[in-house]
Structures are given as C-alpha cells and as structure tokens.
Amino acid sequence: MELFKSMNTNAGGNSSNSNKPVEKVKVLILGSGPAGYTAAIYAARANLSPVVYEGIQPGGQLTTTTEIENFPGYPNGITGNEMMEDLKKQAQRFGTDVRFGIASSTDLSSRPFKVTIDDEKVIEAEILIIATGATAKYLGLESEEKFKGQGVSACATCDGFFYRGKDVAVVGGGDTAAEEATYLAGLCNKVYLIVRKPYLRASKAMQERVMNTPNLEVLFEHVTKEIVGDMTGVNGVILTNTKTGEDVKKDISGFFVAIGHQPNSDIFKPWIETDEVGYIKTIPGTSKTNIPGVFACGDVQDPHYRQAITAAGSGCMAAIDAERYYAENK
Numbered sequence: 001m002e003l004f005k006s007m008n009t010n011a012g013g014n015s016s017n018s019n020k021p022v023e024k025v026k027v028l029i030l031g032s033g034p035a036g037y038t039a040a041i042y043a044a045r046a047n048l049s050p051v052v053y054e055g056i057q058p059g060g061q062l063t064t065t066t067e068i069e070n071f072p073g074y075p076n077g078i079t080g081n082e083m084m085e086d087l088k089k090q091a092q093r094f095g096t097d098v099r100f101g102i103a104s105s106t107d108l109s110s111r112p113f114k115v116t117i118d119d120e121k122v123i124e125a126e127i128l129i130i131a132t133g134a135t136a137k138y139l140g141l142e143s144e145e146k147f148k149g150q151g152v153s154a155c156a157t158c159d160g161f162f163y164r165g166k167d168v169a170v171v172g173g174g175d176t177a178a179e180e181a182t183y184l185a186g187l188c189n190k191v192y193l194i195v196r197k198p199y200l201r202a203s204k205a206m207q208e209r210v211m212n213t214p215n216l217e218v219l220f221e222h223v224t225k226e227i228v229g230d231m232t233g234v235n236g237v238i239l240t241n242t243k244t245g246e247d248v249k250k251d252i253s254g255f256f257v258a259i260g261h262q263p264n265s266d267i268f269k270p271w272i273e274t275d276e277v278g279y280i281k282t283i284p285g286t287s288k289t290n291i292p293g294v295f296a297c298g299d300v301q302d303p304h305y306r307q308a309i310t311a312a313g314s315g316c317m318a319a320i321d322a323e324r325y326y327a328e329n330k
C-alpha cells in the first residue's frame, strides 16, 4: 500500500497552489511509522511543535505485521498495531499534532518548504522531516494486476483471514516472504513458498521456522508465469521450474507477493537526491539530505537494514539534526 501519493509530483507547481489555504509550521514530519513518530517524540520534547501527517497507511508497515519479537524492551513481543498506537500516544503526550492527510506535492526550492496536503492546503515548514517509508513491490504480471484484491495481495496479515482452510502461495525468499508464509500456514490448509533461487535469503531463524512448518512447501527455483482464475477470483498459479523449464500448475485461492519494497520518494525527487532505486541519499552518519533543513529517516532512506529499531533510531537522528539546524537558522 502506498504511503504517499506518487502520481502528482507537481514539482515547483506553485501556481496551482495559489488559491489554497496556507498554514505555517516549524517542523513538518511526513509519515507515521517508527521513524516519523520517533522524530516527533524528540522534536516535540525539544519544543519544535511538530506536525505529523500520517499518510495513506497510518502507523506504516508495522501495522501490517503480526508479532514483533525483535524490538528491544519487549521480552514477550508486541503486535505491530499496539506498538504504533503506543508510539502515536507517546508523540501526542509531548504535544505532537498528528493529522490524517496525504502529501500530494512539494516545492522544496526555498525555505519555508511547501508541501501540499490532499491537494487542498499548503503547509509551509521551516523544517521538513521525510519519513514516508516504502511500498510493497509486485511482479508486474498482467494477471497479477487483474486479480489484485480478488486473490492477489501484498499483505498476508491484512488479507490472510479470507483464506482460512484454503491453499495459497507466497512469492519471495526474504524475511517478509518467510514471515508471511509461516503466518499463513497457521490459517490455511497448505502454503507454497515460491522462491526463484535455490536458497532463501531470509534469516537463519526464519528459514528454520519455514522448514519446520509441515503444511508449508518451498518450491525453490520456480518463477510465476501466470495467475489464473475466473469471475470469483484466483483459483490457480502456473509456475515455471527454471531448472527443468517445465511448467507446473498449483490450485490456490490466494497469491501473496512478498518480494521487497519501493521507497516512497517520488514527490521529493525533483528536489532531493536519491539513488537509482529511489532511496533518499543522506550524508553518511546523519539524516541530512542535499537540501539544508530537509532531513530523511526510516525506510525511505534505508536500503540495507529496514528494521523498526533502525527506523526509530534514524528518526531520533533526524529530530536532533533538525533541532540543531533550527537553532542555527531561525
């Protein structure tokens, strides 16, 4: 699910903004995952009166995960939703103004930075913290597009419920795919994990969990050729065994894509430097972007770690960098 609109970049297009109401804020934070809320907690405690726009997926990607067992301080684990609710409350406790709304375009050509929200109003911010996260990728098959929402999903924890007792497939070989496959195995009759390589990229612990789940079958060296179905939705998938070249059909009702993510940086691209994938470049060891006063944190700038704890840490860095910048450039 997209956190922030990417279709209307409207770079520098301030003329269309001329009739929109304008609100001035000190610190604007875009995104409400662990990075955005941690930045908000620190910025609020530093008297920077942050305003957070939550984006399309309030709480970010963690709200689509089940149990989080590796965030320090939770010996018994915590659900993604609970953690994000707690982070939001903590940010609000110190005065963060948390709002529904989606950033639809930006003009970062000069300070104050202009961010249009929902195509309706313009926020002029002295400081901008970008914490817009990343969005799930799809395979790009026509049949995948056709059955989106009718058997094709990128979020097992959101949609797995609908496939209780049925057979499903998950594509991908990383931690997300392994996690989603084991989660689905608890709900479904049978889960196929379709992996294009002869091995999983997931962590050893997740690999063990996959291999020890009896109703989960890993199909190594298989790629998806076509998702098949009818008016009622998906009823099968045709896979190609890349070793033998043979096609095989599996009868399934649900097809879950878990092949990684795309950073949500499109609306900033005219101004902010990104790498070739779209991850925002920051000066190493800081949250500083190429524009002084604009900081980035969390998955939108992190192609490597992408953990809740690293996102939270980088959100803290962004707020501290912002505080110092504000003190020097009031």
Ligand code: NDP
Pocket: 070, 139, 171, 172, 173, 174, 175, 176, 177, 179, 196, 197, 200, 201, 258, 259, 260, 261, 304, 305, 306, 307
């Ligand atoms: P990854 O980038 O780690 O893995 C993507 C997987 O999808 C790879 O196996 C890749 O194959 C496969 N893939 C990519 N494109 C295609 C395609 N077109 N067709 C078939 N397969 C494809 O993404 P994840 O989302 O799994 O993880 C992202 C990061 O988040 C990682 O650092 C991960 O460790 C972390 N994470 C941690 C969790 C936790 O600690 N609880 C939970 C979830 C994620 P190939 O290997 O061939 O490139």
